[in-house]
Amino acid sequence: LLLLLLFHIHSTWYIHKMFYSTVFLMFLGVVSVVAMPADYNAVIVDSLVPKTPTQFEADVTIETIAGGIPLPKVSGKFYYDYEYRRQRVDSKFMGITQSNVDFFEFNKTITYAKFFGVTQCSTCFLQPPMYPINVVPGSIEVGKSTVHGHECTDYMLPGMHELGLDFTVSVYGSSEPVVLLANLTLGVGKLYPPFLRSTILQYFDNVVPKSFTKEDEIFKIPSECPQQATCDARINVVFLLDGSGSISAPEWQKALEFVSEMLNRFTLSKEAVMAAVVQFSSGAKTECQISGDKASLTACIKGIRQYKSGTNTALGISTAASVLQQSPKSDHNLIFLVTDGQANQGGSPVTAAREAEKSAHAEIFGIGVGADIDPEQLKATVTPPVDRHYFTATDFGDLQKIMDEIATSACDNTACTLPSP
Numbered sequence: 001l002l003l004l005l006l007f008h009i010h011s012t013w014y015i016h017k018m019f020y021s022t023v024f025l026m027f028l029g030v031v032s033v034v035a036m037p038a039d040y041n042a043v044i045v046d047s048l049v050p051k052t053p054t055q056f057e058a059d060v061t062i063e064t065i066a067g068g069i070p071l072p073k074v075s076g077k078f079y080y081d082y083e084y085r086r087q088r089v090d091s092k093f094m095g096i097t098q099s100n101v102d103f104f105e106f107n108k109t110i111t112y113a114k115f116f117g118v119t120q121c122s123t124c125f126l127q128p129p130m131y132p133i134n135v136v137p138g139s140i141e142v143g144k145s146t147v148h149g150h151e152c153t154d155y156m157l158p159g160m161h162e163l164g165l166d167f168t169v170s171v172y173g174s175s176e177p178v179v180l181l182a183n184l185t186l187g188v189g190k191l192y193p194p195f196l197r198s199t200i201l202q203y204f205d206n207v208v209p210k211s212f213t214k215e216d217e218i219f220k221i222p223s224e225c226p227q228q229a230t231c232d233a234r235i236n237v238v239f240l241l242d243g244s245g246s247i248s249a250p251e252w253q254k255a256l257e258f259v260s261e262m263l264n265r266f267t268l269s270k271e272a273v274m275a276a277v278v279q280f281s282s283g284a285k286t287e288c289q290i291s292g293d294k295a296s297l298t299a300c301i302k303g304i305r306q307y308k309s310g311t312n313t314a315l316g317i318s319t320a321a322s323v324l325q326q327s328p329k330s331d332h333n334l335i336f337l338v339t340d341g342q343a344n345q346g347g348s349p350v351t352a353a354r355e356a357e358k359s360a361h362a363e364i365f366g367i368g369v370g371a372d373i374d375p376e377q378l379k380a381t382v383t384p385p386v387d388r389h390y391f392t393a394t395d396f397g398d399l400q401k402i403m404d405e406i407a408t409s410a411c412d413n414t415a416c417t418l419p420s421p
Helices: 002-031 040-047 249-263 294-302 313-325 349-359 375-381 396-410
Strands: 055-066 074-081 086-093 096-105 108-115 118-122 140-147 150-156 165-172 178-186 198-209 235-242 273-280 284-291 332-339 362-369 390-393
Touching: 140 165, 150 178, 235 249, 235 313, 249 294, 249 332, 249 396, 273 294, 273 313, 284 294, 284 313, 313 332, 313 349, 313 362, 332 375, 349 362, 349 375, 362 375, 362 396, 375 390, 390 396
Parallel strands: 235 273, 235 332, 332 362, 362 390
Antiparallel strands: 055 074, 055 198, 074 086, 086 096, 096 108, 108 118, 140 150, 150 165, 165 178, 178 198, 273 284
């Protein structure tokens, strides 16, 4: 009980994430009878009735009952912004003020908390993505109730009771309904004695829909927290660069700068991330051999000269796969394909990509630059799901803007950390 109380004091904010991620994951794995698309977050928001605001602020209270013993309430101010995948709570517990802000960016979660006046920063270790505060898909209406003076409609997820879990969401309002109370009880049913039962109640009052901007001060990361994510898992990476004649000399330099900057997103060493660079045009060549030495890779990249010929994407992919096959064993093999157009020589890049996935166990990312790319061809070339492996930039200068998206997407299923401030 003492350990639970300590957890309750310091980690109440994470109850909110546990609430929805746990129930939703159980729903997907056990109750669902239909296959959910890869982008199930969007499906949740768009398909549910009633819909609730995706941006709001409210007073929040969390109550926990463990084994029949009520723990002290935690209350505070809650700021919710599903549009930009972030949320914040300022809470008070026994006179102690704590602030927590979570950012969910392409499988990267940046979290900071102020506790006893000390700022603590952390990032993802495969934490669940952010889910909307809404009725869980598949829920059924089970009745009406009055919560804090509001007439509510109650929804329950069927099939959970048999698994020892009850999850009820109460919604009020007609023109713009909001979730007022979420009630999660663990350990229900005949298999669980009362002393093992735990109930978490989270409810909102004074809900005000908001229009948060991307740069809103409410969600500003404090200067004490590092701003850039890195991957430190054991992975081999091949940067596959299109060196065809349609790319100008300044654009080529931007492409090389992009690769050099991407190296900063990885922890390079023989024990962690190792990288190589392959250029393709009418032919293909390994320009920089696979290495964990950042200095040697950076020097090699600066000296790469552009071929300025056709676009044989299939040969480039096959060459990158050969590099990975001959590389030291790793947990993941990644290919980052950067191209400004479509294949006009050689075989099918799609066929080459599927062969690379089999022979080198490669995960292929596609980065299309400019207006001349063939989106459908590039989407078919990358490893599914497309939304996690396909990226675009308006020009080579804009590659810098999407580096964090690419790096953190590549971090999925690997350890993601932040460098020390």
